[in-house]
Each structure stands twice: as structure tokens, then as C-alpha cells.
Amino acid sequence: MASVTYRNVTKRWGDFAAVSNLSIEIPDGEFLVFVGPSGCGKSTSLRMLAGLEEITEGEILIGDRVVNNVAPKDRDIAMVFQSYALYPHMTVYDNMAFGLRLRRTPKQVIDERVREVAASLGIEMLLDRRPRQLSGGQRQRVAVGRAIVREPAVFLLDEPLSNLDAKLRVEARAFISKLHQRLGTTFIYVTHDQTEAMTMGQRIAVLRAGELMQIDTPSNLYEHPANIFVAGFIGSPAMNFFDNVLLTEEDGRMIVAADPYSLEVPEERYELYRPYLGKRVVFGIRPEDVHHPDYPPAGIIPAMGEANVDVVELMGNEKIVYLESEGKTILSRMDPRSDVRVGHRTGAVFNMANMHLFDPDTELALQ
Amino acid sequence: MSVFTWIILGLLVGSLGTYLLFSDRGRNPDHGALIGGIAGAVGSLVLLIPLWIYVYVQGKQPVYELPKDRPPLSGKHLTRMALYAFLILMMLVYLLPVYTVVVTSLKTPKEAGKLAKVWDLPTEINWKSYETALDELGPQLKNSFILTISATIISAVMGSMNGYVLAKWKFPGANIIFPLMLFGMFIPYQSILIPLFQFVQDIDLGGTIYGLIIAHVVYGLPITTLIFRNYYAEVPTEMLEAGAIDGAGFFGIYRWIVFPLSLPGFVVVIIWQFTQIWNEFLFAVTLTDQSSQPITVALALLAGGEAVNWNLPMAGAVLAALPTLVVYIVLGRYFIRGLLAGSVKG
Numbered sequence: 001m002a003s004v005t006y007r008n009v010t011k012r013w014g015d016f017a018a019v020s021n022l023s024i025e026i027p028d029g030e031f032l033v034f035v036g037p038s039g040c041g042k043s044t045s046l047r048m049l050a051g052l053e054e055i056t057e058g059e060i061l062i063g064d065r066v067v068n069n070v071a072p073k074d075r076d077i078a079m080v081f082q083s084y085a086l087y088p089h090m091t092v093y094d095n096m097a098f099g100l101r102l103r104r105t106p107k108q109v110i111d112e113r114v115r116e117v118a119a120s121l122g123i124e125m126l127l128d129r130r131p132r133q134l135s136g137g138q139r140q141r142v143a144v145g146r147a148i149v150r151e152p153a154v155f156l157l158d159e160p161l162s163n164l165d166a167k168l169r170v171e172a173r174a175f176i177s178k179l180h181q182r183l184g185t186t187f188i189y190v191t192h193d194q195t196e197a198m199t200m201g202q203r204i205a206v207l208r209a210g211e212l213m214q215i216d217t218p219s220n221l222y223e224h225p226a227n228i229f230v231a232g233f234i235g236s237p238a239m240n241f242f243d244n245v246l247l248t249e250e251d252g253r254m255i256v257a258a259d260p261y262s263l264e265v266p267e268e269r270y271e272l273y274r275p276y277l278g279k280r281v282v283f284g285i286r287p288e289d290v291h292h293p294d295y296p297p298a299g300i301i302p303a304m305g306e307a308n309v310d311v312v313e314l315m316g317n318e319k320i321v322y323l324e325s326e327g328k329t330i331l332s333r334m335d336p337r338s339d340v341r342v343g344h345r346t347g348a349v350f351n352m353a354n355m356h357l358f359d360p361d362t363e364l365a366l367q
Numbered sequence: 368m369s370v371f372t373w374i375i376l377g378l379l380v381g382s383l384g385t386y387l388l389f390s391d392r393g394r395n396p397d398h399g400a401l402i403g404g405i406a407g408a409v410g411s412l413v414l415l416i417p418l419w420i421y422v423y424v425q426g427k428q429p430v431y432e433l434p435k436d437r438p439p440l441s442g443k444h445l446t447r448m449a450l451y452a453f454l455i456l457m458m459l460v461y462l463l464p465v466y467t468v469v470v471t472s473l474k475t476p477k478e479a480g481k482l483a484k485v486w487d488l489p490t491e492i493n494w495k496s497y498e499t500a501l502d503e504l505g506p507q508l509k510n511s512f513i514l515t516i517s518a519t520i521i522s523a524v525m526g527s528m529n530g531y532v533l534a535k536w537k538f539p540g541a542n543i544i545f546p547l548m549l550f551g552m553f554i555p556y557q558s559i560l561i562p563l564f565q566f567v568q569d570i571d572l573g574g575t576i577y578g579l580i581i582a583h584v585v586y587g588l589p590i591t592t593l594i595f596r597n598y599y600a601e602v603p604t605e606m607l608e609a610g611a612i613d614g615a616g617f618f619g620i621y622r623w624i625v626f627p628l629s630l631p632g633f634v635v636v637i638i639w640q641f642t643q644i645w646n647e648f649l650f651a652v653t654l655t656d657q658s659s660q661p662i663t664v665a666l667a668l669l670a671g672g673e674a675v676n677w678n679l680p681m682a683g684a685v686l687a688a689l690p691t692l693v694v695y696i697v698l699g700r701y702f703i704r705g706l707l708a709g710s711v712k713g
Contacts, residue, residue: 052608073614085605089627098623099613150613 002063002076002153003028004049004186009058011044011210018044019210021058026203031180031187033201035194036233041210042190043158049188050079050156062154073102078147079156082163084139086131092118092142093127099150117149137168144176148183157189161196173199194234198222206230223354228363231284231356237320237331240290242283243360247276256355258283260326263303266352273357276366284356287320287331292338293347300351307348309340323348379455472496472681479678496682500669504683506658507665511645512690514576514661518583519640523633525584526591530632531625533592534599535607536617545596551589556649567654574656582654583644591636598632599625634701642691662687 004026011019019041026032034042047053049060051072059066067075078099086095093114100110118124121141131139140160147155157176161169177200180187191197197204198218205215206229214226225231231239242258247265249255254265254273263283265273289300296302307323307330314336321340323330332348340346357366467486471479473496474489501508532538533545563582564573572578602625610620648663655664666687670680 050608050612052611071616072608072611073616077612079609079612081605081609083603083605085603085609087606087610087624098610102614102619102623146609146613 001028001184002186003061004154004188005061006045006049007059007061009045009048009060010056011041011048011053012056017210019048019207022210022212023058024205024212024215026186026188028186029184031177031189031200031202033197033204034188034190034207035192035197035201035204036207036213038192039209040207042192042205042207044210045207046079046156046158046188046190049075049154050077051075076153077156078150078152078154079158080140080143080147080160082159084131084143084160084163086139086142086146088131091128091130092123092134092145095131095142096146096149099146103150113149113151117145121145136164137172140164140168140172141175144179148179152185154186154188155183157187159191160189161191162193169196176200194236198234204234206233208233224365224367225356226365228282228284228358231358231365235286237287237333239284239286239356240330242328245281245283247273247279247281247357249277256281256283256357259328261303261305261350263305263350263352263355265355266301269355273366276357276359280360281366282358282360282363284358285350286354287333289351289354290323290330290332290334291349291351292332292334292340293349295335295338296349297351299353300349301353303350303352305348305350306345309342309344309346312340312342321346379452468681468684471677472685474678476676476678479676479681493678496678497686500679500682500686503669503679504662504665504686507660507662508686510576510655510659511661511663511687514579514583514651515641515644515690518580518587518644519637521580522584522587522591522640523636526588526636527595527626527629527632528621529588529592530595530597530599531621533596535602535604535625545592548589548592551586552593556586560649560653563650564653573654574659576655576659576661579651579654579659579661582650583640583647586650587640587643591640594636594639595629595632598629598635602628631701634698638695638698641694645687645691 004024006022006024009019009022010017022041022045024032034045036042044053048055049062049067051067051070055068059068061067062075062077087098090098096114096117097110100113105113114127115124118127121144123138123141123145126134126138126142131142134142140163143160160176161172164172173196176187176189180200189196189200198221201218203215203217204221206213206221208229214221214230216224216226221230221234225234228241232241242256245259246257247254248257254270254277256263256265291297291300291302293304305325307325309321310324310329311322313320317336319334319336319338319340321332321334321338323332323346330348334340338346358364359366470488471485473492473494475491475493478484478489529548533541567573567578567582570578572581607620607624610624615623645661646663648667651661652664652667655661662683666680666683669683
């Protein structure tokens with residue numbers, strides 16, 4: 001059981017900064033997810049914590065101990081790798097017992113723990129097999145078992161689900177979440193998949209090009225993205241952006257002139273946005289906040305618009321509609337009953353209660 | 368193997384047999400041989416086809432599948448036949464010296480001395496050459512075993528550790544040291560012979576088998592390092608990192624993870640080094656004396672001089688060739704697998 005602290009951590013290879021000035025505090029028992037596109041430094045951050053990469057600047061603490069110069073084996077961590085990295089020449093039992101044996105744990109204790117963990121993961125019948133005789137999902141469980149059998153203070157997972165097929169991935173997601181609840185250990189999880197991040201993380205750290213863009217709970221990230229990058233990265237399909245939009249005032253009402261629409265800003269935001277009046281901003285609205293006029297949900301603050309229907313994808317529970325207006329594509333998640341036909345015009349209702357405005361220069365949210 | 372291979376083989380064997388039967392008879396040997404060859408070929412076909420049909424009918428899963436959707440003798444098959452015939456011919460040419468060695472070793476000294484009868488089979492089998500050769504070469508055979516086994520094991524283990532470091536622990540300067548080591552492979556033996564001799568004398572190992580062992584270990588390191596480095600490059604680094612997190616250090620990772628995965632690499636290196644060191648002559652003749660010389664040197668001495676009884680060195684040569692053959696037969700099935708390393712993926 002331990003907290004983890006990144007304090008101004010930087011990793012450089014020559015001139016290239018893989019991670020710059022990362023500072024995060026992870027309290028004991030938290031499930032934190034590092035998410036970002038490939039090459040954003042999320043794996044490097046995890047590997048520095050594991051002791052597999054040197055830290056160029058700053059320090060990393062596990063508990064209140066600085067671990068910069070502590071060997072991986074002495075950091076009291078365990079890691080699940082993307083490729084699982086099981087030892088092919090050992091049985092499942094030996095794979096799981098390996099770490100304990102190296103730590104000179106008594107044989108009897110090893111046997112007890114391995115069998116207990118194997119039973120809890122449902123792999124007790126695989127103990128005598130070798131990794132190549134296992135399916136992908138079984139290998140993944142063995143890799144997890146090998147990590148938890150050591151009862152580490154911090155549990156590191158580096159894209160552990162990316163080698164599984166879609167169905168298994170959903171199961172494994174729930175399995176890892178449950179595991180975290182049961183163990184109560186600090187989990188640090190790296191993924192490029194924002195769905196995994198949103199569904200599993202208690203807090204999510206979004207990284208881009210080695211820099212921390214935002215760290216917050218999934219719902220806060222979703223509802224209050226701090227910048228354009230996070231707004232576009234979290235949520236699927238991604239948020240619609242209108243660049244180069246003028247914020248104006250007409251008859252005492254604040255208007256977003258998102259060509260071709262003039263959308264009214266909700267009154268409670270007037271105070272917040274007043275300093276930006278007459279300036280250019282970026283307007284963002286999520287696809288789920290663009291509705292069909294026949295099926296507007298209750299409690300929204302509507303603003304009306306019109307567009308051509310370009311593509312309709314029926315998902316069963318909803319229709320993903322690609323609206324086209326003056327050369328701009330707007331994605332919308334409409335009620336499945338919505339009467340939209342390709343090539344026809346349709347009305348669109350924007351829920352301005354969930355609108356987002358960003359500064360076009362700093363890319364930060366106006367708040 | 369396809370049916371056609373068997374047919375070709377049958378034709379060849381049949382023709383050869385009949386040729387031998389008929390060649391010495393009749394007034395016109397060539398004519399007789401031609402008839403014999405054709406008769407043999409037809410005979411083989413007559414024999415082989417029923418056998419083939421029998422196997423086809425008997426087997427629940429036919430061993431030889433008859434081609435169903437194409438004519439039995441397409442151009443592809445004809446080229447195949449020609450290719451096999453050519454390969455078999457080449458193999459026979461290649462095996463000729465072996466034949467001579469074995470045949471001569473079984474002849475009496477008197478018969479072995481006749482140059483004109485070099486290709487003939489012995490009139491009486493004389494095993495005595497082997498007894499004598501074993502008596503005369505026994506100590507050197509022992510020397511060779513000591514030399515080859517210890518030098519092979521030492522150079523294989525050291526090469527394995529070198530390869531492990533060079534593949535997985537990239538230290539500063541590794542990219543300079545590795546190519547420098549590889550240069551060692553391209554240095555001709557002859558060019559370093561005198562300094563090597565002086566060095567071995569200086570460390571007081573001149574004329575002993577130990578000096579020779581050191582020379583072979585050092586000379587073997589570049590190739591063993593190269594083979595192991597390339598082999599270990601295929602071992603996923605994540606696996607070693609998992610080992611590091613599990614609690615293994617530099618040597619622990621080698622001992623518990625890398626080494627157990629190295630069997631195919633060791634097979635390649637052992638076959639290679641064993642053959643090289645066992646057959647090596649120049650270092651051996653330079654660095655050893657009468658009592659410590661390995662079999663290659665003793666064999667050369669046995670065949671040197673005038674009025675040689677050729678059956679004796681030939682028997683010695685067979686004896687000297689056997690160990691490498693045994694090593695290859697025992698380890699050979701891992702050899703190809705090791706060369707095609709990449710077999711370690713979990």
C-alpha cells in the first residue's frame with residue numbers, strides 16, 4: 001500500500017523530451033489511468049516509475065521514499081506488460097512463483113499464495129501448462145496473477161488489454177476494475193483507448209507530447225475539458241469544433257456566431273464569457289448535444305439550426321448522423337426514431353447548456 | 368517424398384545393379400550394359416508400381432496421394448525428376464572420397480598400396496587397421512576430446528554471456544566493441560601464428576593442451592558472440608524487464624530467463640565450435656608437443672613419410688571423423704531450428 005508522487009519529472013533522449021515536467025500526486029489505493037495518443041509519454045512515465053527507464057530530472061516517490069536510484073525489484077511494484085512477457089519455458093505455476101522464489105519466500109507460503117491467487121482468477125486448472133498452450137485471455141490472467149501474487153504496493157499495467165479481441169476486452173475491463181476494488185492497492189494503468197480510461201479510472205491523466213494536459217475524474221474531464229486537446233480526445237465520436245467564431249451581444253443577449261448558426265449562450269455563463277465579447281473563440285459541442293427537433297430531451301437549453309444530412313449510421317440505440325452545413329461536418333447522435341434521410345435537410349437542436357468555448361491561441365477552455 | 372522420387376531412385380538403383388551384373392560379361396560390354404540398364408529400369412518399374420498401388424490401397428489415409436486433377440506427368444514433374452537425378456548424381460560424386468576412405472581402411476596393407484585398385488572393394492575385410500589405429504592414436508584422441516570439449520564449452524558459455532550483454536545491456540561504447548570483436552573472425556590464422564606462439568610460450572603454456580584451449584576459446588569468441596547476440600536480439604526485452612521487476616538482477620535474469628531459452632543457440636554454437644576445433648590443424652601443430660598433440664596432428668604424422676600403409680591412416684581418418692558426425696547427428700535436429708532462431712516467441 002503506497003501513494004505515488006511524480007515531482008517535476010522529465011525524461012529526455014538527447015534533445016527529445018519524452019516527458020516534460022510531470023507532476024502528479026496519486027493517493028494510496030487510487031486507480032489512475034495515463035491516457036493519450038501514441039508517443040505522448042504515457043508508457044515512459046510508467047516505465048520510469050517501474051525503474052525500467054532512468055529519470056532525467058525530477059524525482060518519483062513511492063510512499064515517501066524517493067526511488068530514482070532504487071532497483072526495480074526493490075520498489076515493491078508489479079507490472080503487467082502489453083505482451084504479458086510470460087516466461088515461455090516455465091509453467092503457469094512457476095511463472096507466478098518466480099518472483100516469490102527470488103525473494104526466498106518459504107515454499108509452503110509460495111504454494112498457498114499461488115493457488116489462492118490462481119483460484120481467485122479462475123486459472124487454477126492451468127497451473128501445469130506452459131504459456132504457449134494458453135489462449136490470449138488466459139495469458140492475460142496469468143500475467144495479472146503473476147503480478148498480484150507478490151502483493152505489491154503499487155500495481156502497474158501497460159496496455160494490458162490491447163492484445164485481446166473486442167469481446168474479451170470488455171470482460172477484462174470489468175475483471176480489472178473488480179480486482180482493484182478487491183485489492184484496494186494503488187493501480188496505475190496506461191492505455192491509448194479513451195473508453196478504457198473512462199470506464200476504469202478513478203482519475204485520468206491525459207498526456208500529449210510529454211506534457212500533462214489535464215488530470216481529473218472521468219466525469220470532470222468529460223464535462224469540463226481544460227483545453228481543446230482533452231475536449232477532442234475524450235468522448236467518442238469526438239466533439240464538434242467551430243474555429244474562428246465571434247462572441248457578440250445582441251439586445252442584451254450573448255450570441256455565438258458559429259457560421260451559419262447564431263447560437264444563444266445560456267444566461268448563467270454571461271458573467272464568465274463577458275471578457276471575451278467581440279473576440280474570436282473556438283466553439284465546441286459534443287455529438288450527444290446535437291438533437292433532432294422531434295426528440296429533444298428534457299431540461300436542455302435549445303438553440304435551433306438546420307443542416308443537410310450527409311451520412312446516417314444506425315447503431316440500434318441511436319443514429320450517428322453526419323450533418324453538413326456550409327462545408328462543415330457536424331456529428332450528431334440522434335434518437336433512433338429520428339426521421340433523417342440522406343440528402344434531405346433536417347433541423348438540429350443544440351443543447352447550449354453543454355457548450356464549450358476555448359481560446360484559439362492558448363487552446364485553453366474559457367472558465 | 369513424392370512417388371516420382373521413388374521411381375527415379377528405383378530406376379537408378381535398378382540400372383546400376385544390372386549394369387554391374389552385365390558389365391563384365393559378353394564380348395561387347397557396352398552393349399550388355401545398355402540392355403542391362405534398360406532391363407533394370409523396366410524391372411524396377413514393374414516392382415515399384417505394384418508396391419505403390421499396394422501402399423495406396425492399404426493405407427486408410429493413403430501415404431502417396433495420386434494427383435487427381437492434373438495429368439500424372441506434367442512438365443513440372445519432369446523437371447522435378449531431372450532435378451532429383453542431378454542431385455543424386457552430385458551426391459554420389461560428393462561421397463566418392465568417403466567411399467575410398469572407408470574401402471581402403473578395410474583392405475590389407477598390401478592391397479591398399481595398389482593404386483590401380485583404389486576403387487575396388489576389398490577382397491577380404493581387414494578390421495585390424497582399426498585396432499592398430501586406435502592403439503596408435505588413442506592418446507591423441509583423448510587429447511582431442513579434452514581440447515574440443517573444454518574449448519567448446521568455455522567459448523559457448525562466454526559467447527552466450529557476451530551476447531546477452533551486447534543484445535540486452537547496451538552499455539556506452541557497445542556499438543564500437545561489438546564490431547571490433549567481429550573483426551576477430553576475419554583475421555587469418557596464419558597471420559597471428561607467430562605472436563600467438565610467443566604469447567603461449569610467455570605464459571608458460573607452450574607445448575601443452577591448455578595453451579591450445581586458450582587459443583581456440585579466444586578465436587571462437589567472435590562467432591559465438593555473434594550467434595548469441597543475434598539469437599538474444601529475438602528474445603523480447605519485456606520478458607527480461609518482467610524478470611527485473613520480479614526480483615532478478617543482471618545474473619539472475621541470465622540464469623533464470625535467458626539461459627533456459629538458449630538451447631537452440633547453444634546447439635548451433637556447439638556444433639560449430641566442436642567441428643571447428645576438432646578439425647583444426649594449424650594451431651594444434653604449432654602449440655602442442657608430442658604428448659599433447661590432438662588427433663589431426665597425429666593423423667598427419669601417420670600419413671607422412673615414405674612407404675605408407677594407406678589402410679592405417681584411412682582407418683584413423685574414419686575414427687577422427689566419427690565424433691563430429693555423432694555430434695551432428697545427436698544435435699542436428701536442433702541445428703536448423705537454432706539457425707532459424709525466433710522460436711522463442713511466447
